[in-house]
Amino acid sequence: MTLAQNHLQRLNGNNWLWLAILIVCSLSSCDAFKKVQSSGDVTDKEPREEKEKLDEIQSNRRYDPKTGKYEYVKNLNTDLDTIRWTEAPATEAPPITSEGVDINPGGTVENPGTAPGGQKLDVYNIALLMPFLSSRFNSLDSRINDKSMLALQFYSGVRLAIDELSSQGIRLEVDVLDTRASEDETRRLLENATLSEAHMIIGPVRSSNLKLVGDFAKQNFKPLVSPISPSMSAANNNPYYIQVSPSLRAHCDAITKHAKERFRSDQIVLVCRNKKAEINRLKYFQQSNYMIEGSTLADRLTEFIVTDQSADFNEMDVAPYIKEGDTTVFVVPSWSNESFIYTFLRKVNLAKGNNEVIIYGMPQWMKFERISYDYFEQLKVHVSSANYIDPEKASIQNFKQRFFDRYHMVPNEDAYKGYDVMKFFGEMIHRYGTRFQDVIDQQKPRDSNLTYSFERVPEDNARPESGLNISHIENTHVSILKFEDYYFQLAY
Numbered sequence: 001m002t003l004a005q006n007h008l009q010r011l012n013g014n015n016w017l018w019l020a021i022l023i024v025c026s027l028s029s030c031d032a033f034k035k036v037q038s039s040g041d042v043t044d045k046e047p048r049e050e051k052e053k054l055d056e057i058q059s060n061r062r063y064d065p066k067t068g069k070y071e072y073v074k075n076l077n078t079d080l081d082t083i084r085w086t087e088a089p090a091t092e093a094p095p096i097t098s099e100g101v102d103i104n105p106g107g108t109v110e111n112p113g114t115a116p117g118g119q120k121l122d123v124y125n126i127a128l129l130m131p132f133l134s135s136r137f138n139s140l141d142s143r144i145n146d147k148s149m150l151a152l153q154f155y156s157g158v159r160l161a162i163d164e165l166s167s168q169g170i171r172l173e174v175d176v177l178d179t180r181a182s183e184d185e186t187r188r189l190l191e192n193a194t195l196s197e198a199h200m201i202i203g204p205v206r207s208s209n210l211k212l213v214g215d216f217a218k219q220n221f222k223p224l225v226s227p228i229s230p231s232m233s234a235a236n237n238n239p240y241y242i243q244v245s246p247s248l249r250a251h252c253d254a255i256t257k258h259a260k261e262r263f264r265s266d267q268i269v270l271v272c273r274n275k276k277a278e279i280n281r282l283k284y285f286q287q288s289n290y291m292i293e294g295s296t297l298a299d300r301l302t303e304f305i306v307t308d309q310s311a312d313f314n315e316m317d318v319a320p321y322i323k324e325g326d327t328t329v330f331v332v333p334s335w336s337n338e339s340f341i342y343t344f345l346r347k348v349n350l351a352k353g354n355n356e357v358i359i360y361g362m363p364q365w366m367k368f369e370r371i372s373y374d375y376f377e378q379l380k381v382h383v384s385s386a387n388y389i390d391p392e393k394a395s396i397q398n399f400k401q402r403f404f405d406r407y408h409m410v411p412n413e414d415a416y417k418g419y420d421v422m423k424f425f426g427e428m429i430h431r432y433g434t435r436f437q438d439v440i441d442q443q444k445p446r447d448s449n450l451t452y453s454f455e456r457v458p459e460d461n462a463r464p465e466s467g468l469n470i471s472h473i474e475n476t477h478v479s480i481l482k483f484e485d486y487y488f489q490l491a492y
Contacts, residue, residue, distance in 0.1 A: 118435025123171040126426075127195050129203035129213065130154060131181040147181070150205065150414050154227070156407055157418025160399070164423065170430045179204045183212065190216050198222060199434050202421060207231035214238050223429075223437050227421045228414075230386070235472040237459055242437060243474045244421060244452070248333075251384040252284035254478035255331060255360045258382070258491070260292050263329050263358075269302045269321050271332045273340060279305065281333045301331075306340075313343040319351045327356040335364035338371070345375040358382065360480075366488060376483040382491055387413050388479040389449060390490065396449050416449045424448060437473055453477040 130151035137145065144152070155176065165172060175194045179186045186209040189195065201217055202225045204210060210226055214234035217224035223240050230245040246254075259268055270285055272278035282303055290296045308315040322328050330348065334340060341361070348357055358380045365371075365383050375381070389396055399419060403411040424445040428436040440454045452475045459471040482491035 118433045118438070120433040121199070123173055124199045124429050124434075125194075125197050126172055126174045126429075127177060127198040127201045128155070128158065128174055129177045129179050129186070129189065129201065129209075131205055132176075132178040133180055134178045135180060150228075151178075153412050153414035154418035156403065157411065157415040157420075158422040160402060160406065161419045161422035161426065165426045165430075170426055172426055179206070179209055181206055181209075183208055186212050196220070200225065200425065200429055202227055202425070205229060207233050210234040214241050217241065223434075225421060225425055227417055235457075235474070237471050239459075239470045239472065240437065241472040242440065242454070243472060244417070246386045246476055246478050247474060248281065249284050250474065250476040251362065251386075251478050252281065252333060253288045253476070254384050254480060255333075255382075256285050256288035257292065258480045259329055259331065259360060260289065263327060265289065265293075265299050265301060267323065267327055268329045268331060269304050271304045271306065271330050271344065272334055273337070274305050274307045274309070278334055285331060285333070304330075306344075311339070313340055316343060316347060318344065318347045322348070322352055322355055322357065324355060327358065328352070329358050329360070331360045333362060335362045338368050341365065341368065342371045342375075345371060345379060345381075349375055349378055352379075356380075360384075373483070373486055377486060381483045383481050383483075383488065385479045385481050385488075386475075386477070387417070387450060388481060388490060389413065389416060393449070399449055420445065420448045420450050420452075424452065440473055451477045451479075 131147070132151040132155075133145055133148045136148065158174070162172060162174060175198070177189050177192075177194065179189065183206075186204060190212065195201065195216065200223045201213060204213060205228050207229050210229055210231065211234040214224055215238075216222075217240045218238045221240065223242060224238075225242045225244060226234065227244045230243070230247055232243075232247050235241050235243055235247075270282050272282060286300055289301055290298055302321070304318075304321055306313065306316050321330075330344075332341065332344065345359070348359070360382045363383055363385050365381070366385075391397070396416075399416065400411060403409070403415060425436075428440065428443065432439055441456050443454070445452050454473055455476050456470045457472050457474050459469055480491045481488040
């Protein structure tokens with residue numbers, strides 16, 4: 001489905017049904033999206049990919065019109081709202097002066113996407129891969145599959161951005177493709193001429209699908225924008241891979257920096273369970289500490305490895321780590337076991353007495369269901385967040401109003417991401433051509449809802465003669481939120 005930016009139709013109606021119908025009808029009109037049945041399938045059976053699940057991502061903030069604030073909502077009706085991380089293994093282009101000019105002097109100007117050289121064009125083709133799960137849609141049922149809402153919200157933001165870019169004279173042809181959250185479907189889409197002709201690819205969401213598309217993008221010299229997944233699995237040694245959601249390392253760096261700016265090293269205690277994956281995370285904080293101190297000879301941060309393996313962690317003893325008459329700062333880079341976090345907070349709250357304690361946690365804590373907000377308030381819990389949306393910001397208010405006027409729904413984080421990603425990268429490819437990634441680390445988004453700060457991550461064991469001196473490009477901006485007055489807000 002090709003969407004010319006000046007041909008997008010305004011949607012009427014009071015819910016997502018019309019948008020879903022529009023997308024499903026458009027997708028089903030393309031041969032690439034006809035339902036594929038495995039042998040033995042009958043019409044009343046679901047397709048094979050129905051059993052597959054999306055990677056979980058973070059998207060649990062909702063606007064409360066009564067308070068005028070964005071608040072974190074529990075008991076969501078979808079299992080997509082967590083970040084799932086995988087552990088990461090440890091030249092400026094000349095200005096563009098005219099249409100059709102090669103902006104990469106090391107390459108050659110050839111057909112777009114077929115060689116390392118870059119071009120400026122009148123119109124750019126963009127492929128958007130999202131898990132719309134159109135095969136699960138029933139036009140006779142007014143309900144929308146919860147797992148489709150991520151793609152619908154994201155795409156709705158994209159449409160608003162395309163309208164805005166069109167008004168600025170930026171010409172984009174956007175092909176919307178449904179991955180169905182399926183590796184088989186994604187492989188099939190990679191054989192479609194649409195992706196071969198694309199000058200930039202946005203998506204998909206699932207990390208395994210990202211790896212497939214990432215390999216395709218690297219082989220065909222196409223910028224691939226990963227808008228949602230923080231997984232590093234598709235990023236390694238792929239200079240065409242642009243990761244919008246910061247990695248685990250970026251979150252750890254942000255927490256360390258925030259804590260070190262306010263407290264002494266001897267006040268900070270790193271906490272984790274006696275699990276290899278969790279212990280490995282601590283090295284990020286130690287490395288960040290060395291970087292801030294400017295020396296590997298700096299004092300290491302204290303580590304508290306919880307050896308209690310019981311289900312309720314009742315043998316865990318936090319008292320020896322609480323400083324009498326001083327402030328203790330616990331940093332807990334753990335999220336997979338809510339019982340552990342709950343017990344740790346409860347024990348700290350009991351053991352601290354009149355001493356001040358501050359606890360840094362991870363984004364997933366904002367969706368925990370067992371933990372009382374009283375603990376968050378009393379222990380001054382801070383968490384890292386890649387997607388802080390400031391409700392007081394003029395651009396946020398403007399976007400929310402425009403989104404509501406058009407779709408009669410309140411946008412969630414995915415809608416903001418869709419708008420910002422399309423707006424920023426649409427402007428980038430228009431200004432700098434098909435090799436815009438060469439200067440992305442020098443650019444800041446204008447009038448955006450979210451904050452980006454892209455960096456070029458060095459390639460592991462890079463060889464100068466290889467020409468691939470970066471592993472990937474990553475947005476490293478992470479905000480620190482504090483729980484105060486019973487909601488998470490920006491910590492200054």
